[in-house]
Amino acid sequence: MGESKLTPAPLAYQNEPFVNSPDGRILRILSEYMEPLARFRREQIQDTVVFFGSARFRSHSDAHENLSELEKRSGVQPSDERKKALASVDMARYYEDSRRLAFLLTRWSIQIPARRHRFVVTTGGGPGIMEAANLGAHEAGGKTIGLNINLPFEQNPNSYITPALNFEFHYFFMRKFWFAYLAKALVIFPGGFGTLDELFEILTLAQTQKLAKKLLVVIYGSEYWKRLINFEVMVDAGTISPADLDLFRMVDSPEEGFEFLRDGLAKYHLAPQQPKRTGEVVPEIAKTNP
Numbered sequence: 001m002g003e004s005k006l007t008p009a010p011l012a013y014q015n016e017p018f019v020n021s022p023d024g025r026i027l028r029i030l031s032e033y034m035e036p037l038a039r040f041r042r043e044q045i046q047d048t049v050v051f052f053g054s055a056r057f058r059s060h061s062d063a064h065e066n067l068s069e070l071e072k073r074s075g076v077q078p079s080d081e082r083k084k085a086l087a088s089v090d091m092a093r094y095y096e097d098s099r100r101l102a103f104l105l106t107r108w109s110i111q112i113p114a115r116r117h118r119f120v121v122t123t124g125g126g127p128g129i130m131e132a133a134n135l136g137a138h139e140a141g142g143k144t145i146g147l148n149i150n151l152p153f154e155q156n157p158n159s160y161i162t163p164a165l166n167f168e169f170h171y172f173f174m175r176k177f178w179f180a181y182l183a184k185a186l187v188i189f190p191g192g193f194g195t196l197d198e199l200f201e202i203l204t205l206a207q208t209q210k211l212a213k214k215l216l217v218v219i220y221g222s223e224y225w226k227r228l229i230n231f232e233v234m235v236d237a238g239t240i241s242p243a244d245l246d247l248f249r250m251v252d253s254p255e256e257g258f259e260f261l262r263d264g265l266a267k268y269h270l271a272p273q274q275p276k277r278t279g280e281v282v283p284e285i286a287k288t289n290p
Contacts, residue, residue: 032174036167040182043164046116047269048145048182049105049261051098052198053129053189053220054091055155059099063092094189094221095132100254101187101220102136102144108262110142112270117143119184119265124148124175125157125166129189134160147175176201184269185216185261190224206247207240214268217248218257225250 018024058066067085102121109119121137123130125146137144138160146161148168157166169175180202188199199219205211219225234240251257 029171029174032169032171033177036178039164039167043143043162044116045120045143045145045165045182046114046118047184048120048122049185049187049265050122050179050183051102051129051133051187051189052124052191052195053094053098054191054195055124055126055128055130056088056192057091057095057128057132057190058088059095059132060089060092063088091190094129094224097220097254098129098132098187098189099136099139101257102133103140104136104254104258105261106137106140106142106144108258110140118270120145120165122147122179122183124194125161126155127158129191131158131160133187134158138162147178149175180205180211183215184213184265185218187218187220187257187261189220203244203247207244214264216261216264216268218260219248219250220252220257222250222252 012018013027019027063085067082067089070082070085105119106121109117112118120143121133122145123133125134125148130146134144134146135158143162143165144160145165146157146167148155148157148166149172150168150170157168167178169178176198179198186199186202188195199217202215202217206215206217231240231245235242235245249260251260
């Protein structure tokens with residue numbers, strides 16, 4: 001028999017056409033679970049506080065600079081562009097408040113005596129409110145996490161994420177899993193469709209008792225949210241119960257938000273754990289929490 005002229009076949013997990021095919025989807029999904037899990041363990045992240053909000057908000061200085069440049073070009077005549085610039089200046093307060101709240105929370109959390117990092121500020125990794133929260137945590141000297149998503153339009157990670165905790169996801173549902181899995185609190189700033197999606201998904205999990213922990217939910221900016229959502233209408237219509245309004249707290253300043261988070265996190269996640277009641281079922285997610 002002659003010598004074989006075939007080259008060795010690639011190992012299955014090194015076969016990129018297969019891994020990126022529909023048949024390799026389960027491997028990609030598992031990778032977006034196992035690779036972040038390994039990194040979180042390596043970086044000693046115990047739990048997080050997640051900030052959501054609009055990617056479109058600018059800092060106070062950037063918003064004013066944009067308005068000033070626009071007025072130099074076109075004067076102060078009404079226009080759609082100027083209207084947007086004025087709105088950007090108004091909404092810049094939420095960028096600054098997100099930055100301040102993340103700073104206060106991180107400055108407190110890094111002083112907690114613990115083997116692993118507690119209540120690490122986490123965002124979707126992009127601009128706007130996400131950038132502001134990562135910036136505030138960075139300024140306080142703490143680690144900070146960015147869970148970015150690969151989109152058809154470019155969304156680069158912001159500069160304030162701890163490099164070892166900068167993630168890129170393909171699957172929205174795996175990204176959402178990591179938002180919820182380690183979170184002990186959620187802070188919702190004004191935002192659009194994505195922010196609403198994330199808010200109501202977490203509230204639904206809490207309402208239906210699918211979370212194996214007490215998750216604090218802060219809705220920031222009553223002026224915005226009360227114009228957008230009338231929760232009382234839902235209570236009056238019977239679509240939610242009055243007790244469901246206790247699933248979140250609405251606040252209007254970084255200091256108010258910080259005090260609520262600090263007190264709640266200390267009460268539910270730093271106080272000595274109560275012994276498990278006989279017969280109580282602990283969901284699997286709680287058993288495997290790194």
